[in-house]
Amino acid sequence: DTAVSQTPKYLVTQMGNDKSIKCEQNLGHDTMYWYKQDSKKFLKIMFSYNNKELIINETVPNRFSPKSPDKAHLNLHINSLELGDSAVYFCASSQRRGTSIYTFGSGTRLTVV
Amino acid sequence: GENVEQHPSTLSVQEGDSAVIKCTYSDSASNYFPWYKQELGKRPQLIIDIRSNVGEKKDQRIAVTLNKTAKHFSLHITETQPEDSAVYFCAASDSGYSTLTFGKGTMLLVSP
Numbered sequence: 261d262t263a264v265s266q267t268p269k270y271l272v273t274q275m276g277n278d279k280s281i282k283c284e285q286n287l288g289h290d291t292m293y294w295y296k297q298d299s300k301k302f303l304k305i306m307f308s309y310n311n312k313e314l315i316i317n318e319t320v321p322n323r324f325s326p327k328s329p330d331k332a333h334l335n336l337h338i339n340s341l342e343l344g345d346s347a348v349y350f351c352a353s354s355q356r357r358g359t360s361i362y363t364f365g366s367g368t369r370l371t372v373v
Numbered sequence: 374g375e376n377v378e379q380h381p382s383t384l385s386v387q388e389g390d391s392a393v394i395k396c397t398y399s400d401s402a403s404n405y406f407p408w409y410k411q412e413l414g415k416r417p418q419l420i421i422d423i424r425s426n427v428g429e430k431k432d433q434r435i436a437v438t439l440n441k442t443a444k445h446f447s448l449h450i451t452e453t454q455p456e457d458s459a460v461y462f463c464a465a466s467d468s469g470y471s472t473l474t475f476g477k478g479t480m481l482l483v484s485p
Contacts, residue, residue, distance in 0.1 A: 293472060301460050303417070303475040315472070350416065361407070362473060364416040 263287050266351050266365035273341055274373055281336045281368045283351030291357045292334035294326060297348040297367070306349075309334050310357050341372045375400040377465050379476025386453050387484055394479045396463035397445040403465040406439060406446045407473070411460045420461075421448070453483045 264285045273279055285292065291310040295303050307326045308315045314326065323339045338345060348367045354360035376399040386392050398406075404425035409417040423430045423437045423446065430437050434453075439446040450457055460480050464473040 301411075301478045301480075303462060303478075305472050305474070308472045357472060361419050361422070362409075362417075364418070366416050 262366075264351055264353055264363050264365040266349075266368050268368060269366065270369050270371075272371045272373065275341055275343060277341050278337070278339045279341060279370070280338070281349055281351075281370075283334050283336070283365055285332055285351075285353040285363070287353055287355075287363060289353040289355050289360075289363070290331065291354050291360070292328070293352045293354075293362070294334065294336050295350045295352060295364075297350060299347070303350070306336075307334075308357060338370075341370075343372050346370055346372045375403060375465055375467075375471065375474040377463060377474050377476040379463050379479060381479060382477065383480045383482070385482045385484065388453060388455060390453055392450045392453050392457070392481055392483075394448045394461055394463070394481070395445060396447070396465075396476050397443075398465040398474075399444070400465070400467065401444065402467040405466050406437070407464050408435075408437060408448050409462045409464065409475075411462065411478075413459070417462060450481075453481075455483050455485050457481060458483045 267282045293308045294306040306320045325337045327335045348369050350367050351365040352362045354362050379396045407422035410420045411417040423439050434451050436449045460478045462478050463476040466473045
């Protein structure tokens, strides 16, 4: 069983479209995250979600919105996609925020054309 | 917020040599410092971590050192092998509610 699974693995879409990326963890962790990895490999935190408490990185455009139907899922919805949104998006989870080991999903490569 | 600087951005070594990657952090409250390895096309995976009550930690060929006074920590890989080639990320966080802040990564290339 994959501990943190993301779907889809690849996503190619046109500018202006709306898309979602799904993430599920079966580790029983309390906290989930979304990270964006750009072409220079920089891992930038977008959101963290813990017991219904959402912490947003203030630099993330409000076109991005996380949705968590339950503790095991944290989906990422993106409205009005732009070329600059092209990146690899990683979901991760940890037992708790801060000092726990992060388990990453396999990533979703988003290409906006 | 926390800021983590990582150097070098690229490191090329011959197989069998040692490799050292250095990071500095800004928040004196940070007390957890993990290192992640990301192979090409794969997910980042934890390889070693250190907490502020420890100055050095070893696991086979890898070791991490921490200098809290200077706010820097380093990853040491000895007897490098081609399979060590990857991007390595340092990170830092405190014991509160902060998320991990990652450095910008070091691409390590080990030539046979």
